[in-house]
């Protein structure tokens with residue numbers, strides 16, 4: 050497979066300011082998640098990793114600023130950690146560490162993807178078979194906690210623990226620039242709070258917290274970005 054075909058699996062949008070949004074347009078919409086690459090002076094940050102149906106690392110190295118990469122998973126569901134194993138310096142919340150290390154179907158929900166009528170609109174490889182789809186284990190190098198700072202030199206991202214959708218969901222907030230990467234805690238579209246490890250009571254507390262955040266934009270785990278007004282409307286709507 051040539052390099053162009055590899056890259057065509059992913060769609061890339063340059064959002065400006067050293068921020069790139071990547072997604073997999075050929076993946077079923079339920080599992081079509083966002084991947085963000087943020088350039089920094091001393092390190093680049095990659096947030097989430099797609100389904101792992103094709104290698105993500107070649108695209109990321111093409112888009113890289115040249116600085117070392119820090120890889121952060123917002124949580125350990127299949128649509129966010131499929132390509133996590135391709136990267137070093139892996140970080141996620143401590144509550145997701147065990148799942149990242151062993152990636153059991155029951156916790157990543159990869160089986161749900163395999164069971165879809167049309168998990169992909171085109172096969173990622175000519176010989177791809179859905180029944181062989183698995184998430185490769187990606188043990189963490191760093192277990193994150195609420196309040197941790199990820200420094201890129203010229204930008205600081207603070208870890209917010211935002212449980213509810215899953216126990217160790219996190220968001221990353223750049224308070225100085227008003228940018229919030231919210232993972233699956235909040236995004237544009239139908240939120241999921243009915244997984245076996247979801248917790249609606251805890252999720253409501255997370256949403257109350259999100260509604261009070263002072264940011265300009267929220268980049269969610271799925272769909273287009275939310276303005277602060279849209280983000281607050283979704284969060285307060287959930288709490289109502």
Ligand SMILES: [Zn+2]
Nearest residue numbers: 124126214233
């Ligand atoms: Zn999720």
Ligand SMILES: [Zn+2]
Nearest residue numbers: 082128233270
């Ligand atoms: Zn997701």
